[in-house]
Amino acid sequence: MTWSRDALAGKIPVTLVTGFLGSGKTTLISKLLLHPDMRRVAVVINEMGEIGIDHDLVTVSSENITLLANGCICCSVRTDLQETLRDLFAQRRVGEVFDFDRVIVETTGLADPAPLVQTLASDTLLAAHYRLDGLITLVDGLHGEGQIDQQTEAVKQIAIADKILVTKTDLTSADHLETLCERIRQLNSQSPIEFIQQGEVDPKRLIDLGLSSSRASLKTLQFLGEALTVDAVSADVTGSGRYLGQRSATHNSAVKTLSLRFTEPFEWLSFSSALELLTTLRGPDLLRLKGIINVDGDPVVIQGVQHIIDTPVKMDRWPSEDKDSRLVFIVRNMELDVIRNLFQAVGAIKSASTSTT
Amino acid sequence: MLNAPQSASRADQTLSLNMKLLAHHELAGFGGLGEGMGMQLTSDGRRILWLAHESAPKNFSGVDVTDPQNPKLIVQTELPHMKLRSNSLDVVGNIMVVAYQTTTVGIKPAGIDIFDVSQPETPRLLSHFDCSGPYSRGVHAVWFVDGRYVHMSSGASDFQPRNPLDDQFYRIIDIIDPEKPVEVGRWWYPGTREGDEAPPPPRLPAQFDMGFRTHNTNVFPEQPNRAFIGYIDGGAVVLDISDMKNIKVVSQWNHSPPFNGFTHTVLPLFDRGLWIVSDECVQDNGADWPKLVWVVDSRNEANPVPIGTFPAPPYDAFAKRGGRFGAHNLHENLPGPTSFRSDTIIVGSFFNAGVRVYDTSNPYQVQEIAYFVPGAPKLSPAGAIQLNDVYVDDRRIVYTVDRFTGGLYILEMNI
Numbered sequence: 001m002t003w004s005r006d007a008l009a010g011k012i013p014v015t016l017v018t019g020f021l022g023s024g025k026t027t028l029i030s031k032l033l034l035h036p037d038m039r040r041v042a043v044v045i046n047e048m049g050e051i052g053i054d055h056d057l058v059t060v061s062s063e064n065i066t067l068l069a070n071g072c073i074c075c076s077v078r079t080d081l082q083e084t085l086r087d088l089f090a091q092r093r094v095g096e097v098f099d100f101d102r103v104i105v106e107t108t109g110l111a112d113p114a115p116l117v118q119t120l121a122s123d124t125l126l127a128a129h130y131r132l133d134g135l136i137t138l139v140d141g142l143h144g145e146g147q148i149d150q151q152t153e154a155v156k157q158i159a160i161a162d163k164i165l166v167t168k169t170d171l172t173s174a175d176h177l178e179t180l181c182e183r184i185r186q187l188n189s190q191s192p193i194e195f196i197q198q199g200e201v202d203p204k205r206l207i208d209l210g211l212s213s214s215r216a217s218l219k220t221l222q223f224l225g226e227a228l229t230v231d232a233v234s235a236d237v238t239g240s241g242r243y244l245g246q247r248s249a250t251h252n253s254a255v256k257t258l259s260l261r262f263t264e265p266f267e268w269l270s271f272s273s274a275l276e277l278l279t280t281l282r283g284p285d286l287l288r289l290k291g292i293i294n295v296d297g298d299p300v301v302i303q304g305v306q307h308i309i310d311t312p313v314k315m316d317r318w319p320s321e322d323k324d325s326r327l328v329f330i331v332r333n334m335e336l337d338v339i340r341n342l343f344q345a346v347g348a349i350k351s352a353s354t355s356t357t
Numbered sequence: 358m359l360n361a362p363q364s365a366s367r368a369d370q371t372l373s374l375n376m377k378l379l380a381h382h383e384l385a386g387f388g389g390l391g392e393g394m395g396m397q398l399t400s401d402g403r404r405i406l407w408l409a410h411e412s413a414p415k416n417f418s419g420v421d422v423t424d425p426q427n428p429k430l431i432v433q434t435e436l437p438h439m440k441l442r443s444n445s446l447d448v449v450g451n452i453m454v455v456a457y458q459t460t461t462v463g464i465k466p467a468g469i470d471i472f473d474v475s476q477p478e479t480p481r482l483l484s485h486f487d488c489s490g491p492y493s494r495g496v497h498a499v500w501f502v503d504g505r506y507v508h509m510s511s512g513a514s515d516f517q518p519r520n521p522l523d524d525q526f527y528r529i530i531d532i533i534d535p536e537k538p539v540e541v542g543r544w545w546y547p548g549t550r551e552g553d554e555a556p557p558p559p560r561l562p563a564q565f566d567m568g569f570r571t572h573n574t575n576v577f578p579e580q581p582n583r584a585f586i587g588y589i590d591g592g593a594v595v596l597d598i599s600d601m602k603n604i605k606v607v608s609q610w611n612h613s614p615p616f617n618g619f620t621h622t623v624l625p626l627f628d629r630g631l632w633i634v635s636d637e638c639v640q641d642n643g644a645d646w647p648k649l650v651w652v653v654d655s656r657n658e659a660n661p662v663p664i665g666t667f668p669a670p671p672y673d674a675f676a677k678r679g680g681r682f683g684a685h686n687l688h689e690n691l692p693g694p695t696s697f698r699s700d701t702i703i704v705g706s707f708f709n710a711g712v713r714v715y716d717t718s719n720p721y722q723v724q725e726i727a728y729f730v731p732g733a734p735k736l737s738p739a740g741a742i743q744l745n746d747v748y749v750d751d752r753r754i755v756y757t758v759d760r761f762t763g764g765l766y767i768l769e770m771n772i
Contacts, residue, residue: 005701005716005772006772009375009771010374010726010727010771010772092374093372093671094671094673095370095674095730
């Protein structure tokens with residue numbers, strides 16, 4: 001195969017860290033900033049004052065950017081994240097900011113993380129230089145359950161996360177944690193859950209959650225949630241394999257994970273029309289979407305949050321023998337059959353050039 | 358501002374995006390390289406990168422880059438005297454052609470040497486083609502890629518320019534017998550030679566006048582009857598060389614005036630009907646800015662149309678960083694087994710703005726996708742890196758050289 005450029009390789013990965021008020025974000029970020037393995041990482045925070053950086057550790061600083069002794073670049077948001085990320089790249093290019101190879105963003109507690117994810121996809125300048133590497137949600141080990149019960153933001157943050165960190169696990173009982181994890185699983189059946197204490201986490205646990213290359217590999221499967229993990233092996237509700245199934249919560253049946261599989265290849269036009277129809281009509285309830293689509297035989301990875309779908313990535317080859325189209329949706333108030341029927345119906349309408357009738 | 362911000366143009370900084378330094382070799386203290394970079398695959402399976410030095414005392418160096426992380430200098434040759442520079446070379450198989458240009462007219466050796474480098478540690482001289490003369494400084498640049506013809510920018514004993522700056526023109530030398538090189542064709546900008554019917558061409562303002570003189574003279578197997586010439590202040594010229602005794606112009610484009618001249622390289626992208634044209638920056642501290650890389654639509658030979666420029670490195674960050682800032686050489690999609698070739702990915706050297714990689718898939722909106730700006734090399738008179746030329750091999754390893762002391766930088770791209 002002739003070499004062609006990897007569209008994702010050169011993009012700076014961005015990790016968004018979110019979590020409800022009091023979930024421990026500030027503690028986590030403060031510890032992260034001082035971790036020895038944070039060289040060439042830029043951390044975007046809301047306010048310098050909030051974090052309280054020990055000034056002995058500062059080597060260089062300007063209005064809103066501080067270079068810490070461990071090589072970490074700490075940057076506070078001025079107007080909004082969009083402008084901050086643009087400025088960071090521009091300043092990096094002229095040498096005003098030392099080179100960084102990834103960005104970790106602390107989002108505010110009440111934030112709906114979806115708009116931030118969408119910004120990275122829809123702002124063409126940001127999309128040219130950055131890619132979303134992961135959305136990490138912190139869940140308060142003590143109060144998480146109550147937040148899930150009462151706060152739609154908390155539910156959403158968990159549902160669309162690529163990884164969930166349960167905090168303050170040293171302050172609560174194992175039973176309590178087990179119940180909490182079950183509640184989390186009901187909202188997000190695929191993303192790994194980890195426990196942290198005192199905000200201590202190795203930066204390596206926060207990164208590499210996203211699609212980092214258009215060259216297919218095991219990592220592609222991991223991104224799609226298909227690599228062999230305990231969850232993947234467990235039986236699905238309908239008992240017919242991991243796909244063609246849905247998992248829903250007993251407490252919060254509004255949010256579900258729906259998995260679909262199609263054996264017939266799609267034409268791009270019909271697939272994208274069906275997806276567009278779905279996002280137009282039910283965008284706000286399509287919390288997260290990830291999948292790999294067989295487009296006339298070629299593998300195309302798609303992902304999106306609500307009504308914004310990222311630029312599809314054509315992979316250089318299939319990551320495994322499985323060449324069916326597979327989609328995983330995290331939705332609110334929608335049924336599996338509705339979505340499946342839509343894609344099957346639209347998929348059956350071939351375009352004029354291939355239609356025989 | 359309460360805190361003094363980091364200066365944006367610190368020459369000691371290394372800046373990089375999607376490029377990683379694999380190795381740096383200072384070439385035994387002679388780290389001043391010109392524009393001659395060629396790669397040979399030896400019969401014993403080694404890869405030798407041949408580099409022409411920018412000025413005396415050294416002639417050329419051979420570096421074993423079989424393992425790009427461990428380059429080894431295996432040979433370095435001397436020029437016969439100090440009023441000489443090689444600056445340019447090319448290698449095909451085991452035959453290497455090296456240019457010699459003198460500092461003033463009328464002295465020798467001026468011309469090209471043809472070497473057998475089957476044993477790279479001991480290059481064996483096969484012949485010398487003399488280009489010396491009362492008005493000639495010899496050869497500035499050679500292009501030798503088909504194993505037979507050397508296309509070069511050269512003076513000649515029988516060529517008297519009207520203006521001394523216009524002393525080099527296009528000559529084609531046939532080395533089918535490498536021991537008996539023969540000139541088989543030549544072309545010069547009408548009006549530049551004493552005795553021409555055409556009037557002398559109007560010159561650029563004195564501070565920018567660099568001459569109506571050839572620089573790169575490239576010919577590709579995709580279209581062997583065409584020579585793509587960077588004619589310095591004469592702009593981009595494309596010649597029909599199907600009859601080498603009767604060469605004709607088929608295309609011309611010149612951005613100057615109003616720009617500041619010095620068209621250096623015309624790189625055709627045959628399947629896309631485009632030329633990528635680079636200027637050369639020749640003055641320090643941004644004095645001749647802008648020196649850019651241009652995208653020209655060449656589908657109609659009679660009417661080349663410029664459609665854009667590559668996004669330039671930021672002027673404020675680099676113009677006063679030290680030395681030259683601006684475009685110069687491109688990796689020219691050389692034919693042959695050792696060279697990278699791409700219709701869309703273009704790699705160029707930009708003096709103190711380092712080496713930069715571009716994606717021209719959308720020719721109207723070229724994107725910069727990678728760069729590497731080394732920190733100022735030790736003892737550099739420019740006080741900053743001055744990357745002078747670049748070569749990308751078939752493994753997509755990038756080799757780039759400093760003009761003064763920095764030597765060879767070997768990089769890999771993440772694209």
